[in-house]
Amino acid sequence: MIVFLTLCYIAVLALLVRIRVIPLNLWWKLSPAVWMFVMLIVLFLPMQWGAPSGPVNVYKTVVEVVPNVSGEVIEVPARGLESLEQGAVLFRIDPEPYQARADELQAQLAETKQNVDRLRASSDAAAATVKNTLAEIEVAKADEAASIAAVEAAKAALEEAKGNKQKAEAVVSDLGVQVAAAQREYDRVLSLVPSGAITESERDRTEIQITSLKSQLNTARVDVRVADDVIARAGADVTAANAVAASSGLRVKQLFEADLVRVRAEAREADLLANSMIGDEHTSVVRVRSQLAKAQFDLEQTTVRAPSDGYVVGMSLRPGQRVAAFPVRTWMSFVPVDDVTVAVGIPQYTVRNVKPGQKVEVVFKLYPGRVFSATVEKLMRINEQGQLQPSGNVATTPGVDQSTVPFGVRLRLDENDDIDVASLPGGAVGTASIYTDQARATHIIRRVMLRMETWMNYIIPW
Known part of the structure; x- marks a missing residue:
């Protein structure tokens, strides 16, 4: 540009000399050199940081298609470089193993639900067993209380029989004394009858009296023997009642210490198994349902679909090839059409003047004679020279001979009726100029230079 302006100056100077103005x-002969020096100092040097310019590149993301499941490819409907809509089928993997797994888990889910019903029935049965055991304990306690009462009643009957025996023995003793006395009286009366001192009637009365006493004595002796029998039976009843009471007490103790503890533990375990819940579902059902969801997801993933609108590049996948869910191996490359990044590289000394929102003009080799307007979207404050790669080695020390790598500036192209920004091919190159807030007078020079370049693209397209 400076040469072009100098040539223009020389042409004007020659015209003025020709018409003798x-x-x-010597001055006018040397003035072109002075003109070039002034242009360099006044315009072109300030233009480098007031309207920096640099090469432009169009970037497109390439999605590495790796399936989420492994298997044999049975169909590849997609064709290389053909436009595809989001969700279109790229390729299909044999779904039979995954369908079988999903069917198996579907059946297992139904079986698990039935098992949950059985667990709940077992829990109810165990709870009923606890109630029955508690009822048995109450019955055993009642039996124990009745046995204790029977023991007390048998003991009372034994004591009463012993008292009756003592009374009968006392009666026998008393009657024995009376019979002895009556016998002596009867013997005396008999001895006096021959002498006439005692009448026959007195003798008969005495005989009747002694006979009555002997009868009473025999009855009393019978009562003593009956009392002995009653005492024996009462003792046996006490022994039997004690045995029953001991058995009832042992049964109550057994129910409390063994049966009740066991059935309560079984009921607790059955309740835990039946009521192991996550939300409204049993944990076993949730576990199988999650496995089924994973199996159904894997089944769906046997059909690999386009992640967005775009096209496939480097198509080499064919039916019969086995693919794996291995992230370091790409089976297909997919280019989204709506993911376009336009960036310009600018020298490092101009970065301080570049800010988001500044106006930009861009020309592409692809579209000679066209100038596109754009805006600075963001400044990429790192380049490949400033990246530290994860490594066990010490980073290389900067050297005095290292090159100055430009920084990237991401651009947002303005809407254009003729060209869809998303249609720009990846790898398209050109030049962009950023019009900063500095050295505004130099912007016109940069605009002219940019337009000269886009027209030169017709002549020099490489």
Whole structure:
């Protein structure tokens, strides 16, 4: 550009000399050099940071298609470089193993639900067993209380029989004394009858009296023997009642210490198994349902679909090839059409003047004679020279001979009726100029230079 302006200056100077407006002396002969120096100092040097310019590149993301499941490819409907809509089928993997797994888990889910019903029935049965055991304990306690009462009643009957025996023995003793006395009286009366001192009637009365006493004595002795029998039976009843009471007490103790503890533990375990819940579902059902969801997801993933609108590049996948869910191996490359990044590289000394929102003009080799307007979207404050790669080695020390790598500036192209920004091919190159807030007078020079370049693209397209 500076040469072009100098040539223009020389042409004007030659015209003025031709029409004798100025003389062709040494000053005017040297003035083109002075003109170039002034242009360099006043315009072109300030233009480098007031309107920085640099090469432009169009970037497109390439999605590495790796399936989420492994298997044999049975169909590849997608064709290389053909436009595909989001969700279109790229390729299919044999779904039979995954369908079988999903069917198996579907059946297992139904079986698990039935098992949950059985667990709940077992829990109810165990709870009923606890209630029955508690009822048995109450019955055993009642039996124990009745046995204790029977023991007390048998003991009372034994004591009463012993008392009756003592009374009968006392009666026998008393009657024995009376019979002995009556016998002596009867013997005396008999001895006096022959002498006539005692009448026959007195003798008969005495005989009747002794006979009555002997009868009473025999009855009393019978009562003593009956009392002995009653005492024996009462003792046996006490022994039997004690045995029953001991058995009832042992049964109550057994129910409390063994059966009740066991059935309560079984009921607790059955309740835990039946009521192991997550939300409204049993944990076993949730576990199988999650496995079924994973199996159904894997089954769906046997059909690999386009992640967005775009096209496939480097198509080499064919039916019969086995693919794996291995992230370091790409089976297909997919290019989204709506993911376009336009960036310009600018020298590092101009970065301080570049800010988001500044106006930009862009020309592409692809579209000679066209100038596109754009805006600075963001500044990429790192380049490949400033990246530290994860490594066990010490980073390389900067050297005095290292090159100055430009920084990237991401651009947002303005809407254009003729060209869809998303249609720009990846790898398209050109030049962009950023119009900063500095050295505004130099912007016109940069605009002219940019337009000269886009027209030169017709002549020099490489």
